[in-house]
Amino acid sequence: MEDSDDVSNIHNRFSLTLVNPSSKYFSLVVSLVVSTVTVLATYLAYLQDFEQLWYRVPMVLGVLVVSQLLDSKLSKKKEYSKSLHSSLFGNMLWTVTIMMGIVASIVLQKDIQLFFITFGMILFAAFRIGIYTTTLGLSLKKAWMICFIQPLAMFFVLIPHDMWFSILSEPIGLGYGAAFMIIASAWSWITDRAGRPGMESTHKTIQAYLASQGNDFEDAEKLMEERSTETKVMTSQLKISTTNDENGFRIVLPEIHPGPYHPVGGSNIPYQIYKKLSSSAMVMHSISDHALNLPSRNEVENYLENLKNSKVKDEGLKCTEPVVVQVNKARVTGLLFGNNPLLFLSLSPHGMEDIPSYMKTEIEQYAKNRNYSRTMIVDCHNAMGEEISKEDGEDMLSAAKSCLDTLISKESYQIEFGYANSDDMDVWTEDLGMGGLGISCFKINEKKYFLGWSDSNNMENGVREKIVDNFSKKDYKLLEICTSDTHYAAVKPRNKNGYYQLGIITGADKLSKWFLDIAKRSESTMKSVKFEILENETKVKAMGTGIYEDYSKALDNSLRITKMFVIGCVGLFITSLFL
Numbered sequence: 001m002e003d004s005d006d007v008s009n010i011h012n013r014f015s016l017t018l019v020n021p022s023s024k025y026f027s028l029v030v031s032l033v034v035s036t037v038t039v040l041a042t043y044l045a046y047l048q049d050f051e052q053l054w055y056r057v058p059m060v061l062g063v064l065v066v067s068q069l070l071d072s073k074l075s076k077k078k079e080y081s082k083s084l085h086s087s088l089f090g091n092m093l094w095t096v097t098i099m100m101g102i103v104a105s106i107v108l109q110k111d112i113q114l115f116f117i118t119f120g121m122i123l124f125a126a127f128r129i130g131i132y133t134t135t136l137g138l139s140l141k142k143a144w145m146i147c148f149i150q151p152l153a154m155f156f157v158l159i160p161h162d163m164w165f166s167i168l169s170e171p172i173g174l175g176y177g178a179a180f181m182i183i184a185s186a187w188s189w190i191t192d193r194a195g196r197p198g199m200e201s202t203h204k205t206i207q208a209y210l211a212s213q214g215n216d217f218e219d220a221e222k223l224m225e226e227r228s229t230e231t232k233v234m235t236s237q238l239k240i241s242t243t244n245d246e247n248g249f250r251i252v253l254p255e256i257h258p259g260p261y262h263p264v265g266g267s268n269i270p271y272q273i274y275k276k277l278s279s280s281a282m283v284m285h286s287i288s289d290h291a292l293n294l295p296s297r298n299e300v301e302n303y304l305e306n307l308k309n310s311k312v313k314d315e316g317l318k319c320t321e322p323v324v325v326q327v328n329k330a331r332v333t334g335l336l337f338g339n340n341p342l343l344f345l346s347l348s349p350h351g352m353e354d355i356p357s358y359m360k361t362e363i364e365q366y367a368k369n370r371n372y373s374r375t376m377i378v379d380c381h382n383a384m385g386e387e388i389s390k391e392d393g394e395d396m397l398s399a400a401k402s403c404l405d406t407l408i409s410k411e412s413y414q415i416e417f418g419y420a421n422s423d424d425m426d427v428w429t430e431d432l433g434m435g436g437l438g439i440s441c442f443k444i445n446e447k448k449y450f451l452g453w454s455d456s457n458n459m460e461n462g463v464r465e466k467i468v469d470n471f472s473k474k475d476y477k478l479l480e481i482c483t484s485d486t487h488y489a490a491v492k493p494r495n496k497n498g499y500y501q502l503g504i505i506t507g508a509d510k511l512s513k514w515f516l517d518i519a520k521r522s523e524s525t526m527k528s529v530k531f532e533i534l535e536n537e538t539k540v541k542a543m544g545t546g547i548y549e550d551y552s553k554a555l556d557n558s559l560r561i562t563k564m565f566v567i568g569c570v571g572l573f574i575t576s577l578f579l
Contacts, residue, residue, distance in 0.1 A: 020085055021085060021088070022494055024080065024081035024084045024085070027081075027084035027085045027087070027088040028065075028068075028084050030088055031064065031068070031084065031087050031088040031091050032061055032064065032065075034088065034091045034092050034095050035060055035061055035064050035091050035095075035154070036057055036060075036061065037095050037099075038060070038091065038094055038095045038098060038158070039053065039056050039057050039060050039158060040053070040057075041095070041098050041099060041102060042098060042117060042158060042159075043056065045102045045112060046098070046101075046102075046112055046114060046116075046117060047159075047160075047163075052160070056157070056158065059157040059158075060154055060157050060158050062157075063153050063154050063157050064087070064091070064150075064154060066153075067087075067149060067150040067153050067154070068080075068083050068084055068087050068150070069083075070149065070150075071083035071086070071087065071149070071150060074138075074146050074149075075132070075136040075137065075138070076136055076137030076138060076207075077136070077137065077211060077216070079136075079214070082135065082136060082210075086127075086128065086131040086132075086135075086136070087150065089127065089131075090124040090127045090128055090131075090150070090151070091124065093120065093123050093124055093127050094120040094121060094123065094124045094151070095120070096120075097116055097119055097120030097123055097573075098116055098117060098120050100116070100573075100577060101113055101116030101577070103577075104577035104578070108577075108578065113172070113579065114166075114167050114170055114173075115167075115170035115171075115172040115173030115176075115579075116173070116576075117155075117159070117167055117173070118167055118168055118170050118173030118174060118177060119172070119173040119176045119177050119576060121151045121152070121154075121155050121177075122151070122173070122174070122176075122177025122178070122180065122181065123177065123180050124150075124151040125147040125148045125151045125152075125177075125181065126147070126177070126180040126181045126183070126184040127184065128143070128146075128147040128150070128151075129143045129144065129147050129181065129184040129185060129188060130184050130187060130188055132146070132147065133188040133192070133203060134188065134191070134192075134203050134206055134207075135203075135206060135207060135210055136207075137203075137204075137207045140185060140188055140189065143188075144185070155168075172576070172579055176572070176573075176576050179572065180569065180572075183565065183568070183569060183572075186565075187561070187562070187565045188203075190561055191203070191557075191558045191561055191562065194554050194557035194558040194561060195550060195551075195553060195554025195557065195558075198546070198549070198550030198553065198554070199550045199551065199553075199554045202554045202558055204219075204223070205223060205551070205554070207219070208220040208222075208223050212261075212263065212264050213492065215263055217263055217264045217297075220264050221264055221265060221295060221296035221297065221298075222296075224260070224264070224265065224295035224296065224543060224547065225295045225296045225298070225299070225541060227295075227543070227544075227546070227547045227550075228295045228299075228541040228542055228543050228544060228547070229541065229542065229544050230539055230540070230541055230542075231292075231539070231540065231541075231542045231544075232537055232538070232539055233254070233255040233256050233292065233303075233537070233538055233540055233542070234255045234535060234536070234537050235252065235253065235254045235255060235256075235307065235310070235535070235536045235537075235538070236252075236253040236286075236374070236376050236533070236534070236535055237250045237251065237252050237253070237310060237533070237534040237535075237536075238250065238251040238337065238340075238342060238376060238531060238532075238533060238534075239531065239532040239533075239534055240415070240417050240419075240529050240530075240531050241529060241530060241532070242527050242528070242529055242530075243530065247277070247278050247280060248280070248529075249280045249281065249417070249419045249440070250277050250280065250281040250282075250534075251281070251282050251284060251342070251376075251378075251440075252273055252277070252281050252282065252283045252284060253284050253286040253376055253377075253378065254269070254273065254283065254286060254288075254303075255286055255288055255292060256269065256288065256292045256293070256294055256303065256540070256542070257286075257288040257289055257290055257291075257292040257293050257354075257485075258270055258285075258293075258457075258484065258485050258486050258487045259290050259293040259487045260290065260293045260295070260487070260543065261487055261498065262487050262488050262489045263488075264295075264296075265293055265294045265295045265296050265297065265299070265300065265543075266293055266294035266299070266300050266303075267486070267487035267488055268433070268434065268486060268487070268488040269283075269294065269300055269303075269486075270283040270433065270435060270455055270484035270485070270486045271283075271433055271434040271435040271455055271484075271486060271488060272300060272304060273304065273307070274435040274455065276304050276307060277307075279421060279423055279435075280419060280421075281438075282438055282440065282451070282453040282482065283435070283453075283455070283484050284378045284379075284453075284482055284484065285354075285378065285379045285380070285381040285482070285483065285484060285485040286377070286378070286379065287354070287355045287356075287357060287359065287360035287377055287379050288354070288357070289354050289356075289357065290354075290543070290548065291542065291543060291544050291545045291548075292542050292543075293542065293543040294540060294541070294542065294543075295541060295542075295543050296541075299540050299541050302538070302540060303538055303540050306536065306538040307536060307538075309536055309538075310534040310535060310536035311534065311535060311536070312532050312533070312534055313373075313374060313533045313534065313535050314338055314339070314340055314373055314374065314532070314533040315338075315530060315531065315532040315533070316337065316338035316530065316531055317414055317415065317530050317531070318337075318338065318412035318413055318414055318415065319335055319336065319337050319338075319412060319413065319415045319442070319444055319531070320335055320336040320407060320410035320411065320412050320413070320444070321335075321410060321413070321444050321445055321447065321449075322334065322335050322442075322444075322449055322479055323335075323403050323406045323407055323410065324403075324479070325399040325400075325402045325403045325406070326399065327395040327396070327398045327399040327402070328391075328392070328395045329347050329350045329392055329395060330345075330346075330347060330392060330395035330396035330398070330399045331345075331346050331347070331348070331399065332344065332345055332346075332396065332399040332400045332402075332403045333346075333403075333479050333480055334400075334403040334404065334406075334407050335407075335442075336407040336410060336412065337531045337533070338373070338412075338531070338533075339371075339372055339373040340372065340373050340374045340375070340376065340533050341367060341372055341375050341376070341403075341404060341407055342376045342378070343363070343375065343376070343377050343378065343400055343403060343404075344378045344380050344479070344480045344482065345359075345377065345378065345379055345380060345396055345399075345400065346380035346382055346383070346464075346480065347383060347385065347388070347392060347396070348380065348382045348383035348459070348461070348462075348464045348465065349383050349461045349462040349464065349465050350383060350385060350392075350461070351383030351384045351385025351458075351461050352383070352385040352386065352387070352388040352392065353385060353386060353387045353388065354379060354381075354485075355379045355388065355396075356387075356388065356393070359393060359396065359397060359400075360377055362397055363375065363377060363397065363400045363401070363404075364377070366400075366401050366404060367404055370404055370405070370408060372404070373533075374533055374535070375404075376533075377400075378482055379485075380480055380481070380482045380483070381458055381459075381482065381483045381484075381485045382458070382459045382463075382464045382480070382481055382482060382483055383458070383459055383460075383461045383462075383464065384458055384459070384460065384461050384501055385461075411445075413444050413445045414528065415442060415443070415444060415528070415529050415530075415531065416442070416443035416444075416526045416527060416528055416529065417440070417441065417442055417443070417526060417527065417529040418440070418441040418443075418522040418523055418524065418525035418526035418527070419438065419439070419440050419441070419522050419525065420438070420439055420518045420519075420521035420522040420525060421436060421437065421438040421439075421518065422436035422437040422438070422514060422518060423436060425514065425517070425518075427514055428490070429490075429505055429506045430490050430491050430493075430500050430505050431456060431500035431501060431502050431503065431504055431505040431506055432454060432455065432456050432490070432502060432506065433454075433455035433456055433457070433484065433486040433488045433490075434455060434486075434488060435454075435455025435484065435486070436454075436455060437452070437453065437454050437455075437511075437514055437515060437518060438452070438453040438454075438518065439451070439452055439453070439515060439518040439519045439521075439522045440453075440522060441519065441522040441523050441525075441526060443526055447477070448476070448477065448523065449477050449479050450471065450476055450477060450478045450479065450519050450522070451478075451479050451480060451482075452467070452478060452480065452481035452482070452515055453481070453482050453483070453484070454481065454482075454483050454484070454502050455483075455484045455486050455488075456483045456484065456486060456501065456502035457483065457485055457486055457487060457488075457499040457500075457501060457502075458483055458485065458499075458501040458502065459481070459483055459501055459502045459503050460501050460502065460503035460504045462508075463502065463503030463508045463511065464480075464481050466508035466509075466512065467481060467508055467511055467512045467515055468481075470508075470509075470512035470516065471512070471515070471516065471519070474516060476516070476519060478515075478519075481515075483502060487499070
């Protein structure tokens, strides 16, 4: 459970990345507006010289744009967007300082103080030290060398040259500015070490994450692979095929977990397995967690290459009709292929996070005690929710055991089977992964049962139920809709989850139409088939639990330190208003 808590904590911190503007053009335009306000406030309130405004504004804006371009060349990754974002926030600090000086003079009925111009400019430079060292990959020494370039360049065209020395030499402005420069440097030094000893450099981890959001994922994968450990993972497959069909259709249960996040490591591995199996597969979410994330694309390739070494463990021609057991919120749907049960576990429409591994262990042991051969368990992952509660977990275990008990007595029948997917349909949407949608149709004892699949990261609560209901109106029995829990993102979502769950954008009605179209095609391809149970064991590097614990600790320590510094800085800033 500790691993789950750490992952949840890291996930909750994702919202901090949303502070950054979504567009570099937004930052460019707003920084121009903010700088214009700085010029107007300086000349209308501080210098009281209206005649120079007509040429000071374009001069300051021109220097701003040129210095932003220069800034991008000085950063480690040469990123113009980050230069614009940091310039926006830095200029906002300068503008706020100048405006607060005006407000203080009005409220306290005192003369306006020119030192706020110098103070704001140095505060801008101090902010740049923090940005350069944390997100742009510069050393503290180099950050000090270049932090004044943009603020000073703007200052020299903002202020008349005959006033440069008098304003820059204001002792109060210099004193406060120097204090904030020291504070920014101390904050940077301390937060970089906040994750030790588990994490050598917090800043490098932040930089790697930010770079990966621009598809430059090498640094992130290198850091994660260094911390990963070799482990054996099992992949089970239910292969359904005609006698002459080599490839057939597969229901795949990989023990690995999609992640850690797009586009790093195995974030898109459900789709990659899907393509490896000729787009004739449903890659399910097994009972696994983020400890089984593959950290790099090298490990993904290793895993995919070893899938061909799968061995047949059982085969047959018959299957039981499905059994559905509902215990309070928990629902378990099971089919028995020969002596091999396939169980689908869900709390939809109530939802939950990944099913914990202890439940898999208990269900498998119960099945073994009932003399079942190999038990395949699918986490349907089809509604949003928190970590499963003790009560819901007990209900789900009861439902699973009851389902296994019922399957023993069920008669088996020859299987007819059909499958279709959305590969030839126009179903692109932001809440759907690259594997699209799929429907399997089982004909057992002259009755047809459909199983839905989507390559998506979970589903919006209640969407499954609406689709099942729409199928029912067409006299189609839809047993379940499962998701792959892909961590692929067609676009970068700007929400607290970091992804769009299926149905949040597309909606249940459109999804129902797509699924029904696919179901009709799957129904038209039905043939008598056989089944095979395949298993494969592969050695891969998995991320484990320690890396999440260290990341979570580093984030918590960094935020705690930052809060302390922010409180102190606000207090120090307020004292300047009374001088």
